[in-house]
Amino acid sequence: MSATRRARIADAGTYLAYGVICLFFAGPLIWLISLSLRTSAEIYISEIRLWPEAPTLDNYTAALENPLFPTYLWNGLKLSLAGAFGALLFATPAAYALSRFRFRRRHLVMIGLLAFQMISPLVIMVPLYRYMDGVGLTDSHFGASLIYIAVAAPLFTWMLKGFLDGIPQSLEDAAMIDGCTRFGAFMRVILPLSLPGLTSAFVLNAILGWSQFIVPFILISKPNLLPIAVGIFNFQGTYNNTSTQLLAAASVLSIVPAVVVFLVLQRFIIGALMAGAVKG
Incomplete structure (x- = not known):
């Protein structure tokens, strides 16, 4: 042959x-x-x-005519974006420190982040609910957003750390020789170069937050505060007849925004990568 x-x-x-x-x-x-x-x-x-x-x-018409369905979509969008943006604020400096600084037990910190990411939220939700209830943050988008951030930050940190490792340290060294502080070099050199990594990590964590079920299911009970991942289960008791087909239609509609947003931002990611490739 x-x-x-x-x-x-x-x-x-x-x-x-x-x-x-x-x-x-x-x-x-x-x-x-x-x-x-x-x-x-x-x-x-x-x-x-x-x-x-x-x-x-x-079935799609019936799902869209439900007065709470647009509210579920808006709540899901708000929580997923808040979680991804909050994780971005905390994970970016953490990833930069892990990428650029050499300190004792650095690898243990990274392993600890990975271990935390492997813990299911279901394991800690009972004590977490008691704590959040004690400080008055149940039935609150602010309280749920904090948990979204805590869940997304380890993965965000790992993704950005790997991307920052690929940016030559000589670039920020040259910026500091020219008079920039380390923070100035980080803001003027590292952040613009890491835009594709930041965008891809943001998109991934926003989509993971969109599909988050356990956290809002435990912490939120008011129907007008539920995100789409939990809200579609209310369709089961909304109609007197068999509602399996209505649940299916609502589930399909809940997938569409995530797919559209991902496709739009994916084009931006590819464009940013190509722009970085042609610049000297």
């Missing part, structure tokens, strides 16, 4: 593996969309049917 033929077979196998992986992850989403287009009578049919016999958009 020639080398060209072996290469083609290897490429075909690779694309086949990619197709199987894509199908594995896209399958639940396709089934969710299928459920959202069904009538209540078609939900529990015994026959496995990917495309409904009589597709309808009434």
